[in-house]
Structure formats: C-alpha cells, structure tokens
Amino acid sequence: MRLEFFIPGQARPAGSKSAYKNKKTSQIIVTHANPATKQWMDSVRFFALKAAQRMVPTTEAVCLKLIFLKDRPKGHFGSGRNTGMIRSSAPAHFTTVPDLTKLTRAVEDGLTGIVWKDDSQVIAQETLKRYCRADEKPGVQIIIETVNGLKGFYDGKENEIRGQTTGHLFGRVGREGGNDGGD
Numbered sequence: 001m002r003l004e005f006f007i008p009g010q011a012r013p014a015g016s017k018s019a020y021k022n023k024k025t026s027q028i029i030v031t032h033a034n035p036a037t038k039q040w041m042d043s044v045r046f047f048a049l050k051a052a053q054r055m056v057p058t059t060e061a062v063c064l065k066l067i068f069l070k071d072r073p074k075g076h077f078g079s080g081r082n083t084g085m086i087r088s089s090a091p092a093h094f095t096t097v098p099d100l101t102k103l104t105r106a107v108e109d110g111l112t113g114i115v116w117k118d119d120s121q122v123i124a125q126e127t128l129k130r131y132c133r134a135d136e137k138p139g140v141q142i143i144i145e146t147v148n149g150l151k152g153f154y155d156g157k158e159n160e161i162r163g164q165t166t167g168h169l170f171g172r173v174g175r176e177g178g179n180d181g182g183d
Contacts, residue, residue: 005051008139012040013102044110065143068129
C-alpha cells in the first residue's frame with residue numbers, strides 16, 4: 001500500500017491536553033489545549049479519507065514521510081526594488097515553534113483509524129519542516145507506505161533499516177535546496 005497526498009493549510013501541533021470531569025456523566029473528557037489543533041486534525045482526517053478512498057485501515061507496519069511547509073514571514077523579504085527577494089539576514093531554516101515532533105504527532109493522531117489502526121504501527125519516519133518555495137502553498141506533504149511495499153528499505157531483521165535517508169527524501173535543505181522561497 002502506498003498513499004501520497006497533500007493537506008493544505010497551517011499545520012498545528014498536538015501537544016498539551018486538558019482534562020476535566022463532566023458533572024452530568026462523571027466521565028473524564030480530554031481536549032487539546034490549543035483549539036486550532038482540532039480543526040487541523042479534522043483537515044488531516046478529511047484529506048486522508050479522500051486519499052484512502054474506502055481503504056480499510058492497515059494493520060501492517062508502515063513508513064511515514066512528512067514535509068511541513070510554512071510561508072516565510074513578511075519580514076524575511078526585502079522591500080522596494082527588492083520586493084519578493086529574501087533578505088540575506090533571513091534564516092535559511094524554519095527553526096521556530098511549533099516543534100517538529102508535535103506537528104508529527106497531530107498528523108499521526110489524525111491518520112489513526114483511517115490509514116492505520118494505531119500510530120504505533122509507524123516503525124520508520126522521515127520528517128522535515130521548511131519554508132515554502134515560491135511555487136508552493138503551506139501545508140504538509142504525506143507519503144505512507146507499508147513496509148512490505150518498500151523495496152530495499154527494510155529487510156525484516158531487527159534494527160536493520162537501510163537505503164532510505166533524509167538526504168534521499170529531502171535532498172539539500174539549505175538555501176539552494178528550496179528553503180529560500182524561490183530559485
């Protein structure tokens with residue numbers, strides 16, 4: 001099985017949660033501390049359902065690849081005759097919040113029950129967050145493959161993962177590699 005799809009929008013992290021007791025039912029209710037997280041996870045589910053097209057959630061081990069894309073802040077660009085050009089003082093990499101682990105968690109949780117039964121089935125992952133190129137929109141690019149479909153990636157022996165590295169998936173990630181908002 002292989003699924004590849006894009007979810008447009010501003011990715012949100014799944015981090016802290018709040019819990020409270022419902023006074024009428026006495027049940028414990030757990031919610032995301034960030035209200036935008038639920039909307040983002042709803043988008044993840046919507047686009048995953050569309051891509052999966054009635055697929056039964058897999059119970060196999062999977063590899064997950066995610067590229068989170070974010071628009072550069074306006075302050076990264078010049079003005080006047082330099083409009084649209086990235087300032088030399090602008091950072092090459094997206095090193096601000098939210099952190100990559102929490103962004104990944106939101107996507108994994110959103111895919112649970114649609115693509116896989118449980119996110120513990122993810123045995124390998126490659127993730128990256130970077131600024132959009134001029135021809136890209138913010139969101140997340142998702143590639144999911146069952147391990148059996150990955151030739152040369154996993155040979156079934158414990159602790160032997162080979163053939164795939166972030167260098168293969170993401171290429172160069174410096175200014176020349178696409179984090180500069182244009183060519």
